[in-house]
Amino acid sequence: MKGKMPVAFIDLKRNEIQSKIVYYGPGRGGKTTNLLYIYKSMSKQICGKMVTIDTRGDRTLFFDFLPLSLGKVMHLTVRIQLYTVPGQVMYNATRKLVLRGVDGVVFVADSLKVQKQKNVESLKNLIENLRDENLDIRQIPLVLQYNKRDLAESNIPLLGIEEMDHDMNRVLKVPSFAASALKGKGVYETLREVTKRTVRSVTQKLKGGQL
């Protein structure tokens, strides 16, 4: 195990898999809002306590953390730990720390027209930080979320879905979801897809004897 970070942790005594999913994206894009919605709406039997380390201005300083227990796959209880990273450019060291041992990623893009460039820069930053962890963005379970779609009703200029797809997903070609995390729209669809992909990736390796 020397030299590389462990990723999924499998405990054969308790028959349990633990995986880490990180919500990544530009600052003020709604990563924390996604987790808050899940925390507030999900049964407390499934989701544990949410931990937030933020500044007084409501911006994530270190990370948010929410553990979920999601039933069984191949006789193993699946536990997922959701994390967010701080989105602001200057906190890259913290983002790298949170990405340690990541098993799956949700990239939360901001649909505001003025955030077009920030989305692309943050995605590039994700690619670089994953590379530093010896991970390839094309191989890690990844889902895109285009957040704040509800603002269209307030006549705020938004990027079109096709434009966002062109900016961020023309090469990656991963599932993408239009969402309004504040209202809960698209939050569970995103979570379901990234969880499915993450668990599948771990269990395929288990079945294939790579673990």
Add this chain to the structure above:
Amino acid sequence: MHVILTRDRMSELENILETELLENGADHVFIVDASGNLIIERGNLPMGDILSLAALSAANFGATEQIARLIGEEDFSLLFHKGARQNIHFSRIGRNFILVTLFGNDVSLGLIRLRSSKAIEKLLNILG
């Protein structure tokens, strides 16, 4: 890289934590990996929120690693926080794991440090 621990290996880990730390006065002991996964937990304290504690312990260690680099160190191999009733001691097990020990004021820090380093020598054979 994924980590799989078999039933036997988990029992070995439990034995080490019991004999080196819990039998020497520690109240609660757990091991967490650098990504925040809880590997194992033993002890007598009611730990309703152990998963958060595990995630924050890994983050705390990671953050102080950055502090170490800013002052020209590679990392700090141990951390200690003192409370009014409970104290917490963190020490690195190799590169990827952290041993976290909770203990009261009736046990000396020196004893915890000594037993932690003994435990780590043994734990490295399993986790190293």
